[in-house]
Amino acid sequence: MITTWRLLFPINGANLLCTRRLATTQDSIVSKLKRNIEKDILPPKPKKPLNAFIQYFLSIKEQLHKEYPNCTQKDILKKVAEQWTQVDPTIKQNFQKQYMEQQSVYKQKLMDYKNSITDDQQMLIQNQLIKKEHALERSQIKQKLADLGKPKRPxxxxxxxxxxxxxxxxSQVSQKDWMKNISKEWKNLTMEAKNKYTAEAARLTEKYKTDIKKWEKNMIQEGHQDLLKSTLKSKRNTNIDKHKE
Structure with missing residues (x-):
């Protein structure tokens, strides 16, 4: 359904940026997935304290926004960075002292947090992480297949x-209402009018079957057999069995 929707409504710049971000390192992504899992199924994790510079930034941010109302957040941050280099050492030390005190409290809370996690929760984290890693793998493979010219389903x-x-x-009608209206129109369409679309869908499906067979043959010849559906399914089953062990 999502794939079909993207065919009808091509991705915009923001979605393209998200797609490109899939190219980040596996370790970084897995780490992020793990944080999301912990957030979903575990008690709230203690938050790290803000460093001295960030605390200083927050203490004067509102004042700077009033002084420079037309400046962007990036410009404001640049001004704070410039001011920070000229701040009185005593003020800097006070912020640093606050940070060290908060860091000490944070470490103790983190230790208590880790000790409070049960074996069942740890097992749940591991199982959820495996599932999300597989989902990530499928997403990356899907992008690679698209780059290799895999025919799209009709x-x-x-x-x-x-x-x-x-x-x-x-343009005044919301997407949700438009979908509801178009579904009603389709339902009330005469059989003769529907046949036009049914016949075209059947033609495109037959063409897709021919194209996908040709593409799979080319993939084998070019050494990309590891990306074919049957090979991937076998590989996933093997990985699941390894995790069970």
Whole structure:
């Protein structure tokens, strides 16, 4: 469904940026996934204290926004960084002292937090992490397959109908309401009118079957057999068995 939706409504710059971010290192992404898992299934984790510079920044941020209302957050931060180099050493020491005190409290809270986690929660974390790692792997593979020119699944009869009508969408109508209206129109469409889209969907499906077979043959010839669906399924099953051991 999501893939079909993207065919109808191509990704914008923000989505493209998200896609590019998938290229970050595996270790970094897995670490982020683990933090998200802990947030979902564990008690709130103690937050790290803010360093001396950030505490100083927060203490004068509101004042600077009033003095420079037209400055962006980036410009404000730049001004704070410049001021920080000229701040009285005594003031800096006070902020640093606050940070060290908060850091000491944080370490104790973190130790208590880790000791409070049960074996069952640890097991749950591990299982959830494995699932999210697999989801991430599938997402990265999907992007690689697209880069290698894998044919896209064709639209269904309904989505072909929706594609024909999307240019007529009233900008004042919400996406949700438009989808509801277009679904009602499809339901009330005559069988003769529907047959036009059904026949086109069938033609595209047959073309897709031919194209995907040709593409898979090329992938094997080019040494990309490890990316084919059957190979990936076998690999995932092997990895699951290893984790169970």
């Amino acid at each position: 639209l269904t009869a309904f989505f072909l109908f929706m594609q024909d009508n999307k240019m007529l969408k009233d």
